[in-house]
Amino acid sequence: MYAERASRLEGAVVWTGDGSGRVLPDGCMDLLWNEGRLLVAGPDTRAHVTGGAPGTWVGLRFAPGAAPAFLGVPAHELRDRRVELSDLWPAWEVRRLRSRVAAASDPVKAVEDIALERASPPDPVLRALVAALDAGRPVAVTADEIGLGARQLHRRSLAAFGYGPKTLARILRLRRALALARAGVPFAETAARCGYSDQAHLARDVREFAGLPLGRLLAG
Structure with a gap:
């Protein structure tokens, strides 16, 4: 429960x-x-x-x-x-x-x-970073928009999230994809709407992060 x-x-x-x-x-x-x-x-x-x-x-x-x-x-x-x-x-x-x-x-x-x-007040830079990446914005574009260089962005991401911004972007993208798939959106359409190159690309990310094929993950 x-x-x-x-x-x-x-x-x-x-x-x-x-x-x-x-x-x-x-x-x-x-x-x-x-x-x-x-x-x-x-x-x-x-x-x-x-x-x-x-x-x-x-x-x-x-x-x-x-x-x-x-x-x-x-x-x-x-x-x-x-x-x-x-x-x-x-x-x-x-x-x-x-x-x-x-x-x-x-x-x-x-x-x-x-x-x-x-707890400390929310960091507006981190909040803007998460919002942009969760909306599917590219990492390089997001860094420019929030005024951070690549090295500074990577350093702050490691401290705040435990991994770099590209990994964070992939994790957030996967969560968006799983929400669509659970809502019944076909896997190929889910992949396209979330910015994957194809359904196989989505399947590889699911296996890497979740440890199961997409169909088994949703069934569970």
Whole structure:
């Protein structure tokens, strides 16, 4: 069972579930609560598959690029990793936060409150970058529009998202394609509308990022 809603934190989502499933790359990072533990899910470059764990999982998924300012750690240091929050913050502070969530009548709200108290205002440059790439704008054109050189854009992307802007653009494009395919748009039309060279190009990206053929991924 999985449920989510928009968070009171701008651009974020809060969710609950059993922790099982195939989590696809999305340019985001999550703050997680499970069985008395606070963890961080770093940015994925491939599907993260898990069979679940005891108890209910609570998560807050930050907007793309927003989590590193909250955590005080560049995203690329957590790429494709799940780590204890105490590996990033002082142990005494994490113990206090764990006790706070454990004592709360609503752990979802408690995790959300922690994020709200410590989050920084959205970075307008990162927000513009994500919006442009999610709209299918080319990376080079986007860099010019937001006034960043190629090296500076790559450096900021690594720190904010865990990978460079081209990888982020591919991940966002794949998510747009999956939304269309799930809505019943034929695969060839989906590929064309999302800027893939052909359906085979879409299929290769699905296999790389999701680890399954497109048909099996949608069936699951």
